[in-house]
Amino acid sequence: MKRSIKSKIIPIVIVFLFLIVFRKFSVNALEYPGQYPMALWTEGYKEEIVKNDENQKVIFLTFDDGPSKNNTPKILDILNEKNVRATFFVIGYKAEVNKDIVRSLKESGMSILPHSYTHDYKSIYASPDNFLNDLNKCTKAIEDATGDELISFLRFPGGSDNLVCNANTLNEIKEKVKNQGVSYIDWNICSEDATANIVSKSKILDSVRNEAKGIKYGVLLMHDAEAKVTTVEALPEIIDEFKSRGYIFKTFDEITEYDMEKLKMNGVINR
Structure with missing residues (x-):
């Protein structure tokens, strides 16, 4: 009789303890979604439940026109030292001749995407x-260097509203790109480091500080081409500036649907 009672009590106690633990986990998951990613599984499908903080400021650091042997490794060292990840929109032929740099970016958790x-x-x-x-040739060059398939983003050379391309042709290109499931990324903060071959560090810093004012969801345009030594010099202070303003740093590998909607509203994605 005692054994029978005991056998009934033990499962009840186990269930009770499980409910206590689950309740604590659930509360923490809702309050701290980054630390406790709560998930549901249904027939093998995982759906993450994320509580989005409307007050959280987010910055995507992006670099175009690399990789370069002199600047990209220095930028990577700074990012690693500051414990920050960034997105690199690379040029295909440069990726082919700098596969070691591309692999280093990948190993450090950087996002690597096509620029052309x-x-x-x-x-x-x-x-x-x-x-x-x-674009297909660029994508293949990156995939050959990293061994990974790329996520569906790109950046147009000159941006999606550049004046080099005929307007009708550009609109047709945009539609064809979107029909292939690819989104194009522009920017809403510009470092102005491409306005001349070499732009002073102080001008880069002033441009970033001024353009970031009032922006909660930012995509910052910088360059890691061979001539952009002052971008490297400015980068530590740029990162410190955004940290002091309370931003978190993301790459386009980490983008969520919520981020996508915010950036579409800001005219940064598929504008």
Whole structure:
């Protein structure tokens, strides 16, 4: 009789303890979603439940036109030292000759995405087919270097509203890109480091500080091409500035649907 009672009590106690632990986990998950990712599984499907903080400020650091042997490794060292990740929109032919740098970016958790293979505006913007062929070649070069398939983002050389490409051709390119499930990324904070071959560190810092005012969801445009030594010099202070303003740093590998909607509203994605 005692054994029978005991056998009934033990399962009840186990269930009771489980409910206590589950309740604590659930509360923590809702209050601290980054530390306690709460999830539901249904027939193998995992759905993450995330509580989005409307007051949280987010910055995506992005670098175009690399990788370069002199600047990209220095930028990577700074990012690692500051414990920050960034997104690199790379040029395909440079990725082919700098595979070791591309792999180092990957190993450090950076996001690596296509910018174009040639960066030759006249050629790639001549027609939608030219653009897509160049994009596919760039994507393959990155995938060969990293061994990974890319997520579906790109950045247009000159941006999605550049004045180099005929407006009708550019609109057609955008539609074809989106029809392939690819989103294009622009920016709403510019370092102005491409306004001349070499831009002073002070001008870069002033541009970033001024353009970031009032922006809660920011995508910062910088460059890691061979000439951009002052971008490297400015980067530690840029990172410290955003940290002091309460931003968290994300890459486009980490983007959520909530982030996507915010950036679409800000005219940064698919504008």
